Amino acid sequence: MKHAALAALALAVTPVACLAQGTQTQAAAAQTDVQMMAPEGSSGPPLTLTLPDALQRAEGNDPQFQAAVTGVKNAREGVVQARAAMLPAISATTQYLNAQGNGISPVGRFVTQDGVHVYRGWGVLHEGMPGDFFIKAGPRAAAYQKAMAQAQQDVARRGLAATVTTDYYALIVSQRAYATAQEALERAGHFLQTSEALERGGEAAHTDVIRFQLEYNQEKQAMQDAELAMANARATLAVLLFPKFNENFTVVDDLDTPPPLPAFNDVQTMAKSNNPQIRAALAAYGASKLNVAIARAAFYPSLSIDVDYGIEANAFALRSVNDTAPGRRQPNLGYFATYALNVPVFDWGSLHSKLKQAKNDEELQRVNATYAQRQLLSQLYSLYNEAAIAQNQIETLHNSANLAAQNLQLVTMQYKAGEAAVLQVLDAETALNAARNADAAGKARYRNALAALQTLTGGF
Numbered sequence: 001m002k003h004a005a006l007a008a009l010a011l012a013v014t015p016v017a018c019l020a021q022g023t024q025t026q027a028a029a030a031q032t033d034v035q036m037m038a039p040e041g042s043s044g045p046p047l048t049l050t051l052p053d054a055l056q057r058a059e060g061n062d063p064q065f066q067a068a069v070t071g072v073k074n075a076r077e078g079v080v081q082a083r084a085a086m087l088p089a090i091s092a093t094t095q096y097l098n099a100q101g102n103g104i105s106p107v108g109r110f111v112t113q114d115g116v117h118v119y120r121g122w123g124v125l126h127e128g129m130p131g132d133f134f135i136k137a138g139p140r141a142a143a144y145q146k147a148m149a150q151a152q153q154d155v156a157r158r159g160l161a162a163t164v165t166t167d168y169y170a171l172i173v174s175q176r177a178y179a180t181a182q183e184a185l186e187r188a189g190h191f192l193q194t195s196e197a198l199e200r201g202g203e204a205a206h207t208d209v210i211r212f213q214l215e216y217n218q219e220k221q222a223m224q225d226a227e228l229a230m231a232n233a234r235a236t237l238a239v240l241l242f243p244k245f246n247e248n249f250t251v252v253d254d255l256d257t258p259p260p261l262p263a264f265n266d267v268q269t270m271a272k273s274n275n276p277q278i279r280a281a282l283a284a285y286g287a288s289k290l291n292v293a294i295a296r297a298a299f300y301p302s303l304s305i306d307v308d309y310g311i312e313a314n315a316f317a318l319r320s321v322n323d324t325a326p327g328r329r330q331p332n333l334g335y336f337a338t339y340a341l342n343v344p345v346f347d348w349g350s351l352h353s354k355l356k357q358a359k360n361d362e363e364l365q366r367v368n369a370t371y372a373q374r375q376l377l378s379q380l381y382s383l384y385n386e387a388a389i390a391q392n393q394i395e396t397l398h399n400s401a402n403l404a405a406q407n408l409q410l411v412t413m414q415y416k417a418g419e420a421a422v423l424q425v426l427d428a429e430t431a432l433n434a435a436r437n438a439d440a441a442g443k444a445r446y447r448n449a450l451a452a453l454q455t456l457t458g459g460f
Helices: 002-036 053-059 062-083 131-135 139-198 206-241 264-273 276-297 348-418 422-457
Strands: 047-049 089-098 117-129 247-251 302-313 320-322 330-331 333-342
Touching: 047 053, 053 062, 053 139, 053 206, 062 117, 062 139, 117 131, 131 139, 139 206, 139 247, 139 264, 139 348, 206 247, 206 422, 247 276, 247 348, 264 348, 264 422, 348 422
Parallel strands: 047 247
Antiparallel strands: 089 117, 117 302, 302 333, 320 330
């Protein structure tokens, strides 16, 4: 008893020790994964990325898009499984039925057996044919699931493209804003030096020096804020593009070459034929109609066929001796088939209730499909108008930036000649900074509007 108790204690402790060891191993593996995700160094030349490069990289690293890709892969496997479920299943089974004999005759005490020793070696073919078998419900439902998964993948891809586009041009705008802030700081320093020289020559008051000194301090703070915004924009984009955090890259500034906006009729045609939300809604509606057919099929009889071929005999052999005819051998191989027809008669209204549920869902999916179409048209008009207005404003904003630069140049000459006040210079500088930042933001707005419009239409 003592040895038995020790053995039981050892058996009880061993799994706990194994569990603890496994936990430590998992923790070590997790720590290794974290170490592998350390930020990449900045050695080597920076990687130059265009917007298509950024989109391609983001698709490989974004978890939501990869989840949608996995959903499509699993849906494809679901189609394979549904098709296979329509085909007969073949299996093999081997059994040995051993009954206690009486020592007198070969008849055992368990009379359900055909002797004391019975051997079974079967190849079994089974085909189940419920009511929905004849409408191919399984493959059709899997096809609808695949269509919805593909639509969700397109939705995820287009949404990711819009996000990457926004972050890509946000970085470019922040870089331009930083360059504008640097130039403004240099210009403020130049005006400060000029005002000090004019003050020494008696051509300017000391208040001008104070105002330009205040402007210099403000521009210095603005440049620091612009540098911080640029760093944040780079980090935000880096998260989307790289499997390991890496900021050693540059982006191509193509804001000055905006792509054209297609005509509205072309955009509307693309949206009607290539919108994933509509495809998903129609696939869901088709699946709901199929569910109604499946619910109706449950009222029909179901058929099943089982065919067994092999051995069921008192000897595990192809042939055995017949005890009733000594010396005569008989074959053991054979088959038997079972055909079952199941007819539903009464179920307390359960099948009728399931049919009503399926019809209710069909009506809901019909409403969702029509609503998705109306919503598409509304969003299409809104996003297209946004893109059109942003495109029209590009030239105006660029012209304003050029005029602001010319105005500052003229005011600068007038101030040096003593014909302009310091406030005019400050106003001209502020106007130039705002105009340049607005010019970059307006061009980025047009790019973002195109990306948002393409979530409805696809690429153009």
